[in-house]
Amino acid sequence: MPAKAPPVPPAVAAQLESLGQRIRAQRERQKVTATDAAEAAGMSRVTLHRIERGEPSVTMGAYLGAMAAVGLSLQVREPEAAPASALPPVVRLDDYPALKQLAWQLPGVAELSPAQALDLYERNWRHLDRKRLSTPEQRLIQALVDELGGGRLLV
Numbered sequence: 001m002p003a004k005a006p007p008v009p010p011a012v013a014a015q016l017e018s019l020g021q022r023i024r025a026q027r028e029r030q031k032v033t034a035t036d037a038a039e040a041a042g043m044s045r046v047t048l049h050r051i052e053r054g055e056p057s058v059t060m061g062a063y064l065g066a067m068a069a070v071g072l073s074l075q076v077r078e079p080e081a082a083p084a085s086a087l088p089p090v091v092r093l094d095d096y097p098a099l100k101q102l103a104w105q106l107p108g109v110a111e112l113s114p115a116q117a118l119d120l121y122e123r124n125w126r127h128l129d130r131k132r133l134s135t136p137e138q139r140l141i142q143a144l145v146d147e148l149g150g151g152r153l154l155v
Contacts (some may be wrong), residue, residue, distance in 0.1 A: 005057040017054030019063065024052040026070040041069035086143040091117040096137045098128055118144040125155035 008016070027037050038048040043062055050058050051066045067074060090111040093100040099117060102124045103109060112120070121128070121141055133141070145153045 005055060008056045013054070013056065016056055020052045020054035023063075023066050023070060023072065026072055027052075030070060032070065037066065037069050041065040085147060086139070087114045087147055088140075090114075091140065096134075096140060098133055098137055099140075102127065114144055115148055118148050122149075122154045125153070 034048050035045050038045040041048065042065055047058060047062055048066055051063055064074060091099065091114055092111050093103055094110065099120060102120045121144065145151060
């Protein structure tokens, strides 16, 4: 009796179903019977049918075995890269508390250009409590350094 399928998010279920359909389509294109493909993969015909339906209870090893038996391979992709520019067109001081503190000498200023923000961080780096920077502010600093600072923070 097959194992009970673990709960999977809908997106994962859709990916497994798609993978199963691709395995079946490849097998059928090659005019290989399910019995022969299962034997080549070292599994039962029932397990192969469960793979072709995209059942999540089947082990990853079995999926890979079925893929190899029909000449497919798995390629894992890295997450998509960030957009061309992660920098906002203007940096709102209210969104970045540490930067707002560094800009105390700029009364009435609510926004800075990314270049001005990088300049303020670099000139006043020694005054920052880097352990207390919020995640969005850390991301902003990294984006400023990567895109405007040539990968280097000049401190």
